[in-house]
Amino acid sequence: MGLLETVEASKGFAEFLRRCGGYGVLDGGLATELERHGADLNDPLWSAKCLMTSPHLIRRVHQDYLDAGANIIISSSYQATLQGFEANGLSREEAEALLKRSVEIAIEARDIFNDRASKGSWDFVDDVSAASQRPVLVAASVGSYGAYLSDGSEYSGIYPDNVSIDTLKDFHRRRVQVLAESGADIIAFETTPNMMEAKAYVELLEDENIKIPAWLSFSCKDGINVVSGDLITDCAKVADSCRKVIGVGINCTSPRYIHDLIQSIQKVTDKPILVYPNSGETYVPETKEWVKSNGVQDEDFVAYIGKWYEAGASLVGGCCRTTPNTIRAISRALSSKSIDKRQF
Numbered sequence: 001m002g003l004l005e006t007v008e009a010s011k012g013f014a015e016f017l018r019r020c021g022g023y024g025v026l027d028g029g030l031a032t033e034l035e036r037h038g039a040d041l042n043d044p045l046w047s048a049k050c051l052m053t054s055p056h057l058i059r060r061v062h063q064d065y066l067d068a069g070a071n072i073i074i075s076s077s078y079q080a081t082l083q084g085f086e087a088n089g090l091s092r093e094e095a096e097a098l099l100k101r102s103v104e105i106a107i108e109a110r111d112i113f114n115d116r117a118s119k120g121s122w123d124f125v126d127d128v129s130a131a132s133q134r135p136v137l138v139a140a141s142v143g144s145y146g147a148y149l150s151d152g153s154e155y156s157g158i159y160p161d162n163v164s165i166d167t168l169k170d171f172h173r174r175r176v177q178v179l180a181e182s183g184a185d186i187i188a189f190e191t192t193p194n195m196m197e198a199k200a201y202v203e204l205l206e207d208e209n210i211k212i213p214a215w216l217s218f219s220c221k222d223g224i225n226v227v228s229g230d231l232i233t234d235c236a237k238v239a240d241s242c243r244k245v246i247g248v249g250i251n252c253t254s255p256r257y258i259h260d261l262i263q264s265i266q267k268v269t270d271k272p273i274l275v276y277p278n279s280g281e282t283y284v285p286e287t288k289e290w291v292k293s294n295g296v297q298d299e300d301f302v303a304y305i306g307k308w309y310e311a312g313a314s315l316v317g318g319c320c321r322t323t324p325n326t327i328r329a330i331s332r333a334l335s336s337k338s339i340d341k342r343q344f
């Protein structure tokens with residue numbers, strides 16, 4: 001049974017945040033960290049290709065984020081879709097098993113972390129005693145339909161004209177069911193680029209009676225709009241309307257928009273707000289490379305963390321092109337503040 005199934009999910013999540021010390025630390029970029037370790041992501045499956053080629057590397061990156069201070073690690077299923085695996089020649093059974101495996105790898109990393117914590121066998125974590133008490137959740141990533149298209153449309157929110165809310169529900173349905181039964185604590189709907197997909201997610205959670213809670217996180221193009229142009233407040237209201245959604249947030253968005261976005265989200269929901277921006281660089285889908293825009297360095301990124309917390313963010317981490325160093329710096333920045341115990 002997942003940690004958040006034991007009691008009503010939102011209360012369970014509030015309790016989790018209290019045990020974390022009032023705020024939670026998310027992990028950083030998974031795919032781009034795999035890439036930094038030599039993985040080739042130039043494939044329609046992007047990081048999900050590593051589930052076939054290098055599961056040991058995925059587990060190692062999860063462990064690196066745990067060692068850096070993460071309270072939540074996000075599985076490697078962002079672009080792991082049954083349709084994508086089948087296009088690679090896998091049977092439906094093999095595809096479902098590989099999807100489930102993405103969560104199992106994260107759980108293995110957590111088990112290794114907890115085992116070392118119980119033995120106190122570290123010389124690299126900041127505070128061995130705090131690490132041994134640290135609660136850790138595993139989130140099952142669900143990337144958008146645009147991620148599956150592999151054309152960068154999770155950063156435009158523009159889908160083909162014939163894509164409807166029913167198309168999106170049919171596309172995600174079995175994947176969400178498999179991930180909900182995988183042992184994950186929570187589903188992370190990530191890099192959501194438009195309101196239609198947010199509606200599809202909340203309808204699926206209800207229609208399919210999904211047993212674990214979820215967060216909805218959006219990719220945004222400025223301080224008030226998700227990348228499609230829909231208002232973040234409208235998207236956050238969709239998330240707020242669903243009792244199975246226990247967090248609302250922003251990910252894979254430039255750090256410079258995060259503060260305004262937190263303020264907007266706060267106007268429409270009391271659910272915990274999570275933020276995990278990318279490095280501020282821009283993704284080029286044609287080459288699957290990142291280029292400098294107004295690139296923000298790790299140090300600059302971390303300088304904002306206290307303000308984001310004060311503005312209302314309860315969970316902070318990093319997305320693409322952030323690293324374990326980013327997460328270590330976030331963890332230190334938050335723990336060095338004397339943070340009030342926020343009530344949920």
Ligand SMILES: C[S+](C)CC[C@H](N)C(=O)O
Binds near residue numbers: 288
């Ligand atoms: C979050 S983006 C960098 C993921 C990769 C994209 N869906 C692609 O396949 O190019």
Ligand SMILES: N[C@@H](CCS)C(=O)O
Binds near residue numbers: 028030032191252320
């Ligand atoms: N959790 C995913 C998000 C990509 S935008 C990753 O870090 O690879």
Ligand SMILES: [Zn+2]
Binds near residue numbers: 252278
């Ligand atoms: Zn990202």
